[in-house]
Amino acid sequence: MGASGSGKTSMRSLIFSNNPASLTARLGATIDVEQNHVRFLGDLILNLWDCGGQDAFMDSYLNSQRSTIFSHVAVLIYVFDIESRDTQKDLEYYKDCLEALKKYSAGARVFLLVHKMDLVRGREREGVLGKRRGELEVESGGMQVGVFGTSIYDESLYKAWSRIVHTLIPNASVLSKHLTKLAKCCSATEVILFERTTFLVIATSSPPTPPPPPTTTTTASSTITSPTTSLPTSPSKPNQPLSSTNIAETTSTDLVDDPHQLSPTRYERTSELIKSFKHSCSRFVREEFHSLELELGEFSAVLDELTKNTYVLIVAHQGFVETAALKLNIRLARKKFEELQGDSLISS
């Protein structure tokens, strides 16, 4: 939900329909509610309700349609236009929606997207977003909300949506555990799992944890003889054990113990880059992107299908890892992940 013109339909068409940002200018205002069933991870059906934001519609959602709109909601995504001319009105509607949500779908998660951040000049973005976040948290009156700055013109949209869908995947932490295992088998630095059509990140391997904190992992961790432990750039910082439940919140931000210190925006940037290349493939030669292999100076990487509904990216920084080996490991891991995925969805 969100005011008319705030960008709801645009982001939906980018994430779920593989349309380029440049085409969104042609979208007309959404009339009433547009319902979309999108298959996510094959068997998980997301029922997206794109609610046209003109005042007349908003009033009707909040009055006559109140119970229809706000029942059985798993996630509310509220979009705020950074250039909105009437922020007061936006907030009133938002608070009213929140009330209705509390009544009809008490367990729903709430995400607030401060959108069109590209219209704010680069170095002011952080400040502007910080201020909006503060305001919105106050207005949410104690309700747990995730606030993200987004734009259809950069990777920020993928970051926000990855977090959103992450909350809908029941067994993300199990996936993460197996990705970590796969990483270890490949001597890889990192393994990242993407959903096939959206290319949103659904899980990642947990970072190598040198030196292993005694409380978090089982004896298995002591068998990792990772050369990373001896690298000079890894100072012994206080350990912040990652519990498997909050992994969603910690994976794509700063990994304090990561000796590689890879770019903190790499996950969402990868989603964006692959999405846009996929688009080029279908637009220019009407072929579908299938896989990618890189042997660069600093790392090798393979991006390939893992299961019917997922892609996996394996990144290795150790000199002896060949992409052929990574590909082989992906092939070997396929069956296990097909099973896991089946399990995780049945249990939901």
Place this chain on the structure above:
Amino acid sequence: MASTSSNGNGSIPDNVIRTKILLTGMRRSGKTSIHEVLFNNMQPKDTFWLETTTRVRKHHYDTVIPLEIWDCPWNAGPETLEISLVEFAAMIFVIDIQDLYQQPIAKLVEWIITACTESPDMSLEVFVHKSEALSEDYKIENFRHIQQRVLDELADISLEYEQVPVNFHLTSVYDHTIHEAFSRVLHKLISVLPSLEDLLNVFCAKSQAPKAFLFDIHSRLYVATDASPVDTATHNLCCDFLSMLNAFGPLYKSVSASPARCRKPLPPSLPTPPPSSPESGHSTSLPSTLSPITPKHSSKELFYPSASTSLSPSAQGTTLTYHLVTPQLALVSILPTTVYESRRGLVEFNVVFFREGVQEICDVELDGRTLRH
């Protein structure tokens, strides 16, 4: 020197003769945007913030030939330049496709006439720019109209000017037209182009590649291609492949893993046996024209980054490959996936040969341009 900026990897010495390109046109026609988008990796959207250029800026760019690009302010004329037009290998005049045509055309004609007398060998290029802003029909109509007006005015002045070769290109920084147009301008300035093309032709024939480009990595201009015609869609896809690779590298760059991993390439092996996959039937039917080319000397033990991506339609997929050739140049080729998968060793073998050829040509080219005292 204050107005000279340099990019590239700095391996080209100062005392080298640079090929000069003049970039001129009316105010806000898009000259600086073109330079920034091509050579400084600026996002097209960000060109909006560029300020008007008030004096000539000379930019160095190192690719197969070292370039010096002069970005002129709108009021520059042939008479205000500090050196003669004869010093320039090419002039690019930029016209905003939606500009009122009277003024820019008068200015362009003035440049052309001076060029004809002062510098008859200079190539004359007109970029009819910001073309993405118009619909397809309207775009072509305006383009023809501008072209006709220029030729008419030249003919009006003197019939001898009717024969002046002026090349027109439709361009925009928002799509790949600017890359394609600038590439074509560049080709005319590369004296070793025929040798590069020969190498590409041989590579394509021996590797069963329907198309191959030698790209400048950072600007994504192609400096040469094989003899088969350039299909715009394929060119655009290769450009996007490069830009994805350019962005991917830094994302997973580690602060601690040694950058020079000293990864040794496997010794290029002869065609590997096809994998025992269901599709292996295809590879057995490959024509026997695939044959290794023998490099003149054994490959040096160096690591060259490479990448590939496979695309799969229902029928038969394509693979795009990328192989670094020099610090600035990469070979991008299109291969049927079946060929790449079954004959990868052979393709890599041919790349080694190609690379040595290009490196040699570049060395000779640079050597010829270096001033000795």
